Amino acid sequence: MTYQDLLTAMTDTAHEVGELLLAAPRPAPAVTFDELAAAFAAVEAPGDAVVRRRLGALRPGAAWAEELDSLAALPSDGEVWIVDIVDGAVQFLQGLPQFCVSLALVSDGEPVAAVLHAPLLKETYTAARGQGAARNGLPVSPSVKTDLAAAVLATSQPPFVARQPQAAEQAGRSLSAVLPHVAAVRNLGPTSWQIADTAAGRLDGFWQFGRDDTNLLPGVLVAREAGAVVITADGGPWRAGSDSFLVAGEPLRKSLLGVLTERG
Numbered sequence: 001m002t003y004q005d006l007l008t009a010m011t012d013t014a015h016e017v018g019e020l021l022l023a024a025p026r027p028a029p030a031v032t033f034d035e036l037a038a039a040f041a042a043v044e045a046p047g048d049a050v051v052r053r054r055l056g057a058l059r060p061g062a063a064w065a066e067e068l069d070s071l072a073a074l075p076s077d078g079e080v081w082i083v084d085i086v087d088g089a090v091q092f093l094q095g096l097p098q099f100c101v102s103l104a105l106v107s108d109g110e111p112v113a114a115v116l117h118a119p120l121l122k123e124t125y126t127a128a129r130g131q132g133a134a135r136n137g138l139p140v141s142p143s144v145k146t147d148l149a150a151a152v153l154a155t156s157q158p159p160f161v162a163r164q165p166q167a168a169e170q171a172g173r174s175l176s177a178v179l180p181h182v183a184a185v186r187n188l189g190p191t192s193w194q195i196a197d198t199a200a201g202r203l204d205g206f207w208q209f210g211r212d213d214t215n216l217l218p219g220v221l222v223a224r225e226a227g228a229v230v231i232t233a234d235g236g237p238w239r240a241g242s243d244s245f246l247v248a249g250e251p252l253r254k255s256l257l258g259v260l261t262e263r264g
Contacts, residue, residue, distance in 0.1 A: 003128035010115040013054045014101040017047040018119030047085040080106045082214050088190035098189025104218035111221035125196040133225035140200035142228040142249035151182045151204040154194045158212035167210025195219025199226035205248035213240045223247045233260045
């Protein structure tokens with residue numbers, strides 16, 4: 001199966017799941033965390049069945065990663081499916097529009113195919129290794145801004161960031177360091193979608209501290225294939241297991257790194 005065949009099948013799967021999400025009845029507002037978790041499980045189950053049936057047939061030997069465990073190490077050998085039926089589940093359950101279906105195939109620790117579908121936006125990002133990145137079939141490319149003062153950036157945190165206290169502290173310090181130098185900083189929902197929007201120039205950069213491989217890897221492929229810079233907050237190459245992440249257009253690399261490395 002070619003990468004294009006794989007992307008076509010993954011895109012069809014993501015669209016089918018998106019239709020299920022749009023048709024799903026809204027759960028009653030959750031009062032406790034247990035109620036929130038139960039509501040998510042009820043929404044996720046039908047889409048998960050579709051994904052495992054369809055993607056499992058494409059790569060019968062591939063393993064499945066747990067998208068909510070930001071600290072889980074992915075195997076360095078073999079193929080792994082990263083699936084998030086409702087990437088941005090908190091927003092979805094709150095009745096907010098910022099959520100997407102996130103699918104990626106990782107081979108030997110590197111993403112090789114990715115599809116992100118936002119059903120309310122009717123937009124789909126796709127990327128395959130060596131074949132570029134697109135939104136709704138049209139190629140995307142990152143921002144060419146050179147002035148950090150004109151930049152609109154985004155940031156987020158791994159799920160259950162309290163499990164990574166150092167990441168939470170770095171997130172706070174970095175936000176304080178970045179805010180005085182840019183036009184705006186936002187958190188616009190799913191990590192994967194914000195990375196893809198950076199790859200497409202809608203955002204000028206995105207950064208995050210802490211390990212969050214399963215949320216980062218689908219967007220990473222879109223960003224790399226679009227020509228964006230994907231590095232750590234210290235300027236080194238980002239790879240699965242890294243404890244910081246930065247994506248931006250090349251012209252802002254140096255200035256962004258300068259701000260982040262002075263975060264104190």
